[in-house]
Amino acid sequence: MCFVRARSHDQIVLTTYGRSSGFCIDPIEKKPLNHFLPGTPVLSFGTAGCNLACKFCQNWNISKSREFDQLQELALPRAIADAAVAWGCRSVAFTYNDPVIFLEYAVDVAKACRKRGLRTVAVTAGYITEAAREEFFAHMDAANIDLKAFTEEFYWKTCGGHLEAVLETLEYLKNETDTWFELTCLLIPGENDSEAEIDSMTQWIFNRLGPGVPLHFTAFHPAWKMTDKPSTPLRTLHRCREIALHNGLRYVYTGNVHDSAGSSTYCHQCGELLVGRDWYLLSDWELDVHDGVAACRACGSRLAGAFEEQPGTWGARCQPVRVKPA
Numbered sequence: 001m002c003f004v005r006a007r008s009h010d011q012i013v014l015t016t017y018g019r020s021s022g023f024c025i026d027p028i029e030k031k032p033l034n035h036f037l038p039g040t041p042v043l044s045f046g047t048a049g050c051n052l053a054c055k056f057c058q059n060w061n062i063s064k065s066r067e068f069d070q071l072q073e074l075a076l077p078r079a080i081a082d083a084a085v086a087w088g089c090r091s092v093a094f095t096y097n098d099p100v101i102f103l104e105y106a107v108d109v110a111k112a113c114r115k116r117g118l119r120t121v122a123v124t125a126g127y128i129t130e131a132a133r134e135e136f137f138a139h140m141d142a143a144n145i146d147l148k149a150f151t152e153e154f155y156w157k158t159c160g161g162h163l164e165a166v167l168e169t170l171e172y173l174k175n176e177t178d179t180w181f182e183l184t185c186l187l188i189p190g191e192n193d194s195e196a197e198i199d200s201m202t203q204w205i206f207n208r209l210g211p212g213v214p215l216h217f218t219a220f221h222p223a224w225k226m227t228d229k230p231s232t233p234l235r236t237l238h239r240c241r242e243i244a245l246h247n248g249l250r251y252v253y254t255g256n257v258h259d260s261a262g263s264s265t266y267c268h269q270c271g272e273l274l275v276g277r278d279w280y281l282l283s284d285w286e287l288d289v290h291d292g293v294a295a296c297r298a299c300g301s302r303l304a305g306a307f308e309e310q311p312g313t314w315g316a317r318c319q320p321v322r323v324k325p326a
Contacts, residue, residue, distance in 0.1 A: 035305025046096025
């Protein structure tokens, strides 16, 4: 199903180690991560294949590709870390397809990055077994977990997976690791956007993960096998955000749409604007940061996440780059 695993000498091996679908320097907010080194550039790359079969996949030409000519870049872990440092990146992200499918490669890159003082980011659906989960996240400084819905029916019929495994990953991240993580839910009209489902989802997040986990509601655009569905109306994003905030979540964002108010960060205590955002451009910065801990300048309340004293200045650029093979 994943297209990138094979049997060799009675072992299951990764056939795409060291090869990627390309490299790009992105704003960290594009992952999306709003509470992890805001404004900084991240070197992003993926490979091919996936362990889910989401009918709405935005990167289906990579994740469901059977053609190895999709993998144009050859780069070993140390070369990726060296390139990230040379381009001034603060982190490296495993994205475009789910990095759990290329775990060995991702872990080796993460080890090389830590030697160079870089942090690592996993953009993943969190659909991973217990043993692999522990090994994988031990090397990740941050993650965005794609919580695709809150019903088993959606996960099985639309994605070919199971909800419970993802919920187990989320509780593991919260209770057993120091990995900073944020959640994303792509809202598909008529599929996973009912008020009842969003209410149940956000209550579960509050009760099991706590109020400080950021949640991103993002707009669906027709893709792959779901081109018959309309794009998500902005009013749906706003309503789901209202439900989440009402249920006690402190940091709820809208994405894939132009919505400055919904993409900015506010103090959960006094309501002051802390980090202003217009798409991926940062404006306001009303934080006092000491030793990575951020607090509201107005009332002193702590803002959950990992921050530097000043925001990065990368902006909204997405810059394709080449990494030398070795």
